[in-house]
Amino acid sequence: xxxxxxxxxxxxxxxxxxxxxxxxxxxxxxxxxxxxxxxxxxxxxxxxxxxxxxxxxxxxxxxxxxxxxxxxxxxxxxxxxxxxxxxxxxxxxxxxxxxxxxxxxxxxxxxxxxxxxxxxxxxxxxxxxxxxxxxxxxxxxxxxxxxxxxxxxxxxxxxxxxxxxxxxxxxxxxxxxxxxxxxxxxxxxxxxxxxxxxxxxxxxxxxxxxxxxxxxxxxxxxxxx
Amino acid sequence: xxxxxxxxxxxxxxxxxxxxxxxxxxxxxxxxxxxxxxxxxxxxxxxxxxxxxxxxxxxxxxxxxxxxxxxxxxxxxxxxxxxxxxxxxxxxxxxxxxxxxxxxxxxxxxxxxxxxxxxxxxxxxxxxxxxxxxxxxxxxxxxxxxxxxxxxxxxxxxxxxxxxxxxxxxxxxxxxxxxxxxxxxxxxxxxxxxxxxxxxxxxxxxxxxxxxxxxxxxxxxxxxxxxxxxxxxxx
Numbered sequence: 001x002x003x004x005x006x007x008x009x010x011x012x013x014x015x016x017x018x019x020x021x022x023x024x025x026x027x028x029x030x031x032x033x034x035x036x037x038x039x040x041x042x043x044x045x046x047x048x049x050x051x052x053x054x055x056x057x058x059x060x061x062x063x064x065x066x067x068x069x070x071x072x073x074x075x076x077x078x079x080x081x082x083x084x085x086x087x088x089x090x091x092x093x094x095x096x097x098x099x100x101x102x103x104x105x106x107x108x109x110x111x112x113x114x115x116x117x118x119x120x121x122x123x124x125x126x127x128x129x130x131x132x133x134x135x136x137x138x139x140x141x142x143x144x145x146x147x148x149x150x151x152x153x154x155x156x157x158x159x160x161x162x163x164x165x166x167x168x169x170x171x172x173x174x175x176x177x178x179x180x181x182x183x184x185x186x187x188x189x190x191x192x193x194x195x196x197x198x199x200x201x202x203x204x205x206x207x208x209x210x211x212x213x214x215x216x217x218x219x220x221x222x223x224x225x
Numbered sequence: 226x227x228x229x230x231x232x233x234x235x236x237x238x239x240x241x242x243x244x245x246x247x248x249x250x251x252x253x254x255x256x257x258x259x260x261x262x263x264x265x266x267x268x269x270x271x272x273x274x275x276x277x278x279x280x281x282x283x284x285x286x287x288x289x290x291x292x293x294x295x296x297x298x299x300x301x302x303x304x305x306x307x308x309x310x311x312x313x314x315x316x317x318x319x320x321x322x323x324x325x326x327x328x329x330x331x332x333x334x335x336x337x338x339x340x341x342x343x344x345x346x347x348x349x350x351x352x353x354x355x356x357x358x359x360x361x362x363x364x365x366x367x368x369x370x371x372x373x374x375x376x377x378x379x380x381x382x383x384x385x386x387x388x389x390x391x392x393x394x395x396x397x398x399x400x401x402x403x404x405x406x407x408x409x410x411x412x413x414x415x416x417x418x419x420x421x422x423x424x425x426x427x428x429x430x431x432x433x434x435x436x437x438x439x440x441x442x443x444x445x446x447x448x449x450x451x452x453x454x455x456x457x458x459x460x
Binding site: 153156157166169170173174176177178180181184185188200203206210211218221222224 | 357
């Protein structure tokens with residue numbers, strides 16, 4: 001167990017070190033996220049009296065587009081210089097590779113959220129102070145499910161023979177339940193003053209459980225040099 | 226002299242045409258007009274069997290996906306692919322009949338109600354499958370990626386349903402109730418041709434995939450023969 005955790009930490013550390021040195025992915029997704037917020041703000045903010053609550057949906061648009069770019073980039077790194085073949089030849093279980101990639105992706109998405117969320121709060125006049133804990137729990141749980149599906153399909157589509165944009169097309173419809181659940185839960189919390197819990201939280205936990213297990217099991221079948 | 230397979234297909238075609246004609250006649254002339262919704266309610270006799278068969282097709286695609294991941298045999302990929310295509314077709318019919326029904330029942334083609342959103346997301350899941358297949362060249366890779374997607378899409382169905390329940394209340398005025406025996410019989414009758422259609426399409430598409438694969442294998446073998454100047458390469 002300790003050995004597995006150490007290997008996961010090593011793989012995640014490797015990905016994050018590459019990102020810290022190249023600074024390619026995070027810069028790109030943060031700028032993209034802010035652009036999405038601004039463009040949607042121009043479209044919705046001018047006419048929407050309910051814009052504060054619209055911010056929850058707008059944030060998800062930024063998260064999913066930025067997230068898909070993160071998934072693509074973290075797998076694309078492995079395609080360079082035959083790194084993936086070397087990784088697969090290493091005495092590491094593929095479930096551990098999945099966990100390492102998932103953690104790297106989660107760190108990148110949380111970093112994206114850390115910049116994009118304040119931008120939405122300001123531009124949409126969204127009062128996060130009403131329930132910051134609930135926002136963090138709902139968003140965090142949703143991102144876990146989203147990232148596990150994204151990590152799985154990034155392994156499937158990372159082959160250079162596949163068309164670009166395929167990953168977004170695969171991940172979006174599969175992840176729509178979590179976007180719907182998360183958005184309506186946040187609207188319930190911030191607009192209607194509902195407490196966190198109940199059916200919505202159950203859906204998010206079910207989504208995470210189903211997709212973590214299914215992605216972990218399927219990942220090794222999809223990963224090939 | 227007809228082959229056994231051809232005889233079966235002719236029998237199948239006759240059964241499909243006969244039951245469709247009978248179900249249509251029952252819908253038009255036997256089932257009474259709903260007192261509350263009027264004649265538009267009759268679209269329900271088509272809508273529900275297609276919806277149930279769409280779920281069955283999704284289930285078959287899932288079974289094919291699991292089978293391929295488990296055994297790596299192309300017959301499972303054929304099943305999964307055929308069933309996913311049929312699921313997309315059935316979901317399209319469900320979506321269109323639902324929208325027509327909604328237009329006359331509530332005065333608008335679309336509303337973001339849980340049931341309509343669920344139908345739309347289900348349709349999207351399987352339409353993406355159709356786009357995914359031709360995007361991958363390698364046969365084995367395509368079969369594996371599509372199998373995983375078919376499994377993920379099917380696991381997604383209950384989650385889509387649960388998540389849409391969190392949305393604001395449905396605009397459906399009331400659940401459709403089939404009050405009389407003639408209405409129940411007409412609905413039951415419609416299940417026969419629609420289920421026959423679903424099963425027949427899955428079998429036909431599976432056969433078509435198998436034939437296409439054999440043709441591709443034969444073409445590859447021919448090109449391997451000519452490249453090696455008469456020395457065939459063992460497949």
